[in-house]
Amino acid sequence: MPPPKPLIVGSEQEIAEHVIEDLTQEFDEVIASGNVLYTWAGTHWIEITRSRIFSFIKAYDGFPYGHAGHQRLVRLSNQKVESIEKLVARNRECADFFSEPAIGIPCLNGFIKLGEGGAELVPHHKKHLNRHVLPVQWDEGVCSAAHEGSLLEKYLEGVFRDDPEAAQKCMVLAEIAGVVLSGYATRLSSPKAVILYGPSAANGKSQFQSLLRGLVPDSAQITLNPSHLADDRSIALLDGAWLVSASEIGGKAIASEALKAAVTGDPMSGRPLYKAGYTVRPKALFVYSANSLPPFTSGMDAGVRRRLLIVAFDRVIPEDDRIERIGDLIAEHELALVLSWAIGGALRAIRQRGFTELKSGSDVIGDWVLVSDPFECWLNDPMAVAITGREEDRPTTREAFAAFRKWGELENLRDTDIGKQTRFTQRLRELASRGVHVRHSNRGNRVHGLKLNPGVTLSDGEGDKS
Structure with missing residues (x-):
């Protein structure tokens, strides 16, 4: 950390300006978005933690300011530290900096650029605006179906055995995984919230959620019930998330307008605890599971129905066929395979501008409307x-x-x-x-x-x- 520079007036603003210079010398490039400081780490933009920022601020505690013969010492308090921290973020704020990230998947050996022409591995670049990276290398393979004998293949075959829409549902699950990783959720022609629905137990829907959670970096996912989407503190958590998930959401009513705005990626007001509010533009795919379907506070109008994708898990998997924690095991041992499978799903969703249609899902929505x-x-x-x-x-x-x-x-x-x-x-x-x-x-x-x-x-x- 560079030594502090001389101070003239010793104000919080002056110290903040000096701290910004110190941070820039240390990290080269520093920007703020949503009251958080970021720097480019070579593969993705990473957060500069508050504790790291504090180490730069506290260097000015007891530091002299003023002209020779009239010098005084800086005395930092909690209030001053917080004020300086806010000024640092405000002075480096780049509005909407992460609003248009590149379509693709950041992994260890590069950025997988996705488009209608296919998938291409390119070097990481800060202009991709990604804030997370997958801990896996891509072998430049794309698969439309799980490899025979793999845990992924066993899972898909088991949950949709004898289902007349088995092929389509397998495609949809791949598309869900690919859309999550590529940040394409709000760019679909009709953005959706996914609900994995099955009234019975042991039907495999929770294992797919476990697979997704194991696939997505911890920093890129949050657990948030849709009933909390009207809370500005919850909305702040959506900033930078790839995946928003929750299990068994049937208990509480969902705010219709808040869900529509979040799923579509409309600007929403977020306010982290003890921080100033700011505008959040969600990019995440919302993937929920439910044994029973929840009501909506303002009814299920056409706008709500248009934003729902129901994947029905109708088969109860026999106990002898179950593999305990199969979702976690797939994410732990077959991450490279799942990545190739998800890329295939993402490319299909990009070409289609949406998810593969499921008639069974439309039927569930029709029944849901009548009861909710x-x-x-x-x-x-x-x-x-x-x-x-x-x-x-x-x-x-x-x-x-x-x-x-x-x-x-x-x-x-x-x-x-x-x-x-x-x-x-x-x-x-x-x-x-x-x-x-x-x-x-x-x-x-x-x-x-x-x-x-x-x-x-x-x-x-x-x-x-x-």
Whole structure:
């Protein structure tokens, strides 16, 4: 560490400027993003820890400042140290520095550049903007299926045996692994959150999560239940993550808008504990497992459904066929194979601009909507309402909400499940693609293309302004 330079006024700002010079001499290049200092380490950008920064700051404790004959000594306190640390980060802040990382996978022997033309190993470069590196060398091989006799092959064959979509599901798992490693999650034409779903135990979904967690560097993954995505302290954890995972998420309701923003990579406000807030643009793939599917706080509108990829694990693996901790074992002993397999999946996802489609997943989402979204469940009840698309079917939004509320009471729904009329009207406006249109008239807003059961409407004389 270089010796401290002379101080003139001894202010926190002056000390911060000197510390930046000292850090630059030590690390060559120093930038800040999200209140964290980084330096290029030859393979990836690494964090300069707070303890390391403190070692540079404390060198100025007791250091003289001022002109000859009028010198005083710097006295550092916890408050001053924290203030200097914040000023160092603020002065080196590079807004959106990591917002557009290169598409590829950093490994020990280079950066695997991915595109529609294939995979290419190139030297590491700081312009790739990667903050993590895989502890494995790539042999420049790409495989579309697991090698025969490997643990990976045994796992895939075991979990999807006799499944009519076995081939497609194996492809999807490879695509998930590849998208996680390549940072391509938010660049898909339709970004998804993945839910590994299976109501029974011993179906292998938790082992795939273990495989992913073993594949991804610890610094590039977090465990975060989707119900916490509305918390700005949790959002701050998403910065720089490749993988966000959680097991058995069925217990708590998910904030619909927060999930959509995180999955798509929209700017979100994050605030680490005891630090200033900043904007986070998530890049991670969200991979959850569930025995039961959770509700959404604002219903499962088309935007939520479009952002979900369900992989159904339907087979209970017989006890004699199980290999204990197979997910961990694959990550420990077959990392190079898994990397080649994941690269094949990533290239396929890039060419397709998305994941391989699974009909079974769409069916699960359809069932999920009916049990977790009262509005959609009401729309699918032919005894209550019908979408006709006809102009002559045009109840007021007040009538439609009254019909929905009456239906909810018959279904024993709580008031919180039914919600407010303003939100109900908003959901109606989202049905334009299905032939339903909310239009204003001299008697209030009318819902064109929707026919109500006559027994649950209000008097036509009551208009609506919402």
